[in-house]
Amino acid sequence: MMKYLLFMFFLALSGCGSSHKKPPAPAPAAQIVAPQQNTVEIPIDSWKYKIIDAATDEWIFFGQQKVIIEKDDESIPHVGAWEDDDWSHIERVNQYWRAVGMSRLSGKDCKEPWSAAFISWVMREAGVPASLFPPAPSHRDYLSHFLSVGQNPGASFIPHTIQEYKPKPGDLICANRGTGYFGDVVEELPLSLNAKLHCDIVVQTDGRFLYAIGGNVRNSVSKSILTLSPDGFLQLTRHRPWFLIIENRLD
Structure with missing residues (x-):
């Protein structure tokens, strides 16, 4: 089973969806209990709610793909639409790139990581001002900004290590990205950041x-x-070496 999951992992990293056959939907690596209500109530008119709502709408548009990460195992129990499956999804990724000033890129350019562009687009759709969340094609750009200003009074996005803060809906969780990377838990906030990073938006706990x-x-x-x-x-895993949480203090 482990060999199969690793094969699926490297297959999913190997370029555009149209260049290889989509993986079948394997059984989950672990039994996932249906989620209960969020542990934090979020006002419907808040920026946090709008961020979560915008991200969820995009997930639905892409066919609700799920990835289960359980310790060092990963599975994809439901495969959704991929970035270059059809024109609507190719164009949607172009909209993400436009949010960071790179209009020439689209879902066809699947060698170009678009996760930071996606988050920047979600923040813009939620109405978060660029002065609070600077849009960027690289996670390192906006994370470096938060590391430099996060201790200022009234800061909206506060960086934490994964062992000092429990993530909540609306926060960002960030990991190092790269084949074979697996380090120790980061005990202090970094002074500088690796160029290869990935962040997701917490929508529920x-x-x-x-x-x-x-x-x-x-x-x-x-x-x-x-x-x-x-x-x-949050726990460090081989597939996602999480090391940083950005607390969202927007109202």
Whole structure:
């Protein structure tokens, strides 16, 4: 089973959807309990709610692909639409790129990571001003900004390590990206950042599982389902070496 999951993992990283056959939907690596209500109530007129709503709408548009990460295993129990499946999805990725000033790129350019463009687009759709969340084609750009201003009074996005803060809906969870990367838990906030990063938007937590939506996750907008620690903290995994949480303090 482990060899099969690893094969599926590297297959999903190997270029555009049209260049290879989509994977079949394997059985989940773990039994996932249906989520309970969020542990935090979010006002419907808040920026947090609008961020989660915009991300969820895009996940639905891309066919509701799910990725389950359980310790060092990963499975895709439901495969959705991929970035280059058809013109509507190719064009949708172009809209994400336009949010960061790169209108020449689209879903056909699937060698270009578009997860930061996706998050920037979601923030714009939710009405978050660029002065609070600077749109960027690279996660490193806006994360470096938050690391530099996060301790200022009244800051809207506050960086934390994964062992000092429990993620909540509306937050960002961020990991190093790259084949074979697997490091130790980061105990202090970094002074500089790797260029290869990935972030997702937390849309739901229930104390046991965390549900996060991100772009360019296995060629789609996917909802990742992560098992939290018994105390409710994000856990480092081989497929997603999480190291940073951006707390969202927007009203």
